Amino acid sequence: MMAKRCAAAAMLTVLGATGCGGDGTTVEPPEAVGTSSLFELDVDWAADRQFYDFPFPSDLRLDANGYPNLDGFINDGDNFAVTGVLEIAPQRRGWATVPVGYFRFDAPLGELDITATIPPGPDAAVLLIDVDPDSPERGRAIPTIATTPPADDFVPDNLLAVAARQGFVLHPDRTYAFVVTDALLDAEGKPVVAPPAFAKLRDGGTPAGELGPAAANLYESLWPALQTAGVEASRVVAATVFTTGDVVQELADLGDLVRDAYDVTIEDLSVDPDDGADHPRFCELVGTVTFPQFQTGTPPFDEDGVFVIGDDGLPVEQRQEVAPITITFPNEEMPAGGYPLVMYFHGSGGLSSQVVDRGKVPFEGAAPTKGEGPAHVLAAHGFGTVGSAHPVNPERLPGASVIAYLNTDNLEAFR
Structure with a gap:
């Protein structure tokens, strides 16, 4: 699958993840200025064109039995092939072993060459990392490719699409994460920043929203895997954690x-x-x-x-x-x-x-x-x-x- 849109607000120039004012009141950190991804935990992703308001794929998008929930996937032209895929995709547990990750941003990104392999490393703009606590390869990063597809009947504007480089197939029944760092640049050549909800998650807090606690639990496996991969968590501005199925x-x-x-x-x-x-x-x-x-x-x-x-x-x-x-x-x-x-x-x-x-x-x-x-x-x-x-x-x-x-x-x- 591929579609785009996943951006929300800015990076935190945080005084602290959440602090207290002098009068004892709770103070939420201000939003920093910059292009950031959408990371909405309190909106209906199935509502009109909000499917990419949170990264995809994600285990937060699985139902109670582990089947993908694709409600709201954008198909403006009612393309019959896409409709057919949407009918059968939720019939198999977990996510694909040859996945594509999508992050929607709140402003245009710089151009990316989809033919260029992005080698994994601490300075990579995007990564695909094994984050499974039970995996013998935890922390292993896989080469990726990335692009910003133009808006059409299936994807919104400002979408980042990331995939494993051709030839790399993920293990079944294993948890991975697509990761975006501040090495990714927006259309003005400036580093992208983390939205407040993700920054709070990254800094050890629980974001607001109905899915905040579930997100905090899901992303626990990401942080130690980043350390193993040699990637500084402070540089991570967006990520999505997902578990593959085994069709x-x-x-x-x-x-x-x-x-x-x-x-x-x-x-x-x-x-x-x-x-x-x-x-x-x-x-x-x-x-x-x-x-x-x-x-x-x-x-x-x-x-x-x-x-x-x-x-x-x-x-x-x-x-x-x-x-x-x-x-x-x-x-x-x-x-x-x-x-x-x-x-x-x-x-x-x-x-x-x-x-x-x-x-x-x-x-x-x-x-x-x-x-x-x-x-x-x-x-x-x-x-x-x-x-x-x-x-x-x-x-x-x-x-x-x-x-x-x-x-x-x-x-x-x-x-």
């Missing part, structure tokens, strides 16, 4: 549940009547395989296409689908433990038979050499192979194009 593990766990609960059925196996017994290195069998299907609706899923999770944690079976399957085994004596098996996954618009027939292409524009596909190569080394028709390929959805599975019009199903 890969969630999907793997769901897959394990499905495999344990269901069996697939292979039927009508026979030697391919075309040339199944004629290959010099292997024998080719063809048949059908029946798969349980869990997506609602019907292919190609212009509508529906989602899982309905039952009380047992399993997706509810919607129907069954029969697909062609090709199996090969080497023309040699089978080992005592059976032939090792390689599963072939065809590509866009591919067929179940390509494990056999997608051979060498002798010249540009020529057809692949039939019978010399992966099965031919692997049989020489004692491997069997198997390939079946994948969802929304032409064998399972007649007339399907090579990109029919790329369902960008229904991102909930595409996921």
Whole structure:
């Protein structure tokens, strides 16, 4: 995600985080002059164009069960793709392992070159730091890139966007922080400053607002991590603390549940009547395989296409689908433990038979050499192979194009 706006008022030229006047009254420190980020803990971020009045992502934006709350995300043009993402993003716990951080400021920032890597260090303008108390890498800073995207239907003006440099993926289920320091300059070339609420937090206090205590608790892990990273807390003018999720593990766990609960059925196996017994290195069998299907609706899923999770944690079976399957085994004596098996996954618009027939292409524009596909190569080394028709390929959805599975019009199903 990317959007912009996260600035609030100025840096504290503090006489003390909060002091007492001579008459015993509490005196809030005055706001310093300068460009600062929005750090609003007492406004409704879902209200009109206030989504970026607090940094994003943040664990303060998770609901009680750890799911992201994206209410108020700016989508002025009702872009269907963004709407689709907003529908599915809150269905997974935690934040992305390839995140983008957003900070909205109250005045324009200086230009930033998004192609320039920002190396981590005490003088970096922005940082991405592991702040997890249980992490073996606590205090490790990751190279970043940053930019100030122009205002549009999705982001407001004066937004700073920060991300890990391409190629860096964060660990799942770990807490990190995007950090902005006074090395960042505004459009006038002056260092940005901390808004009062963040300055109070940084100096050990609890900011005002309903979320003040929660913010103080969340940011406790940041300060020691900064010290480990060699960054002076006094130079930090904005930060957001967030915990990554683990969608890969969630999907793997769901897959394990499905495999344990269901069996697939292979039927009508026979030697391919075309040339199944004629290959010099292997024998080719063809048949059908029946798969349980869990997506609602019907292919190609212009509508529906989602899982309905039952009380047992399993997706509810919607129907069954029969697909062609090709199996090969080497023309040699089978080992005592059976032939090792390689599963072939065809590509866009591919067929179940390509494990056999997608051979060498002798010249540009020529057809692949039939019978010399992966099965031919692997049989020489004692491997069997198997390939079946994948969802929304032409064998399972007649007339399907090579990109029919790329369902960008229904991102909930595409996921």
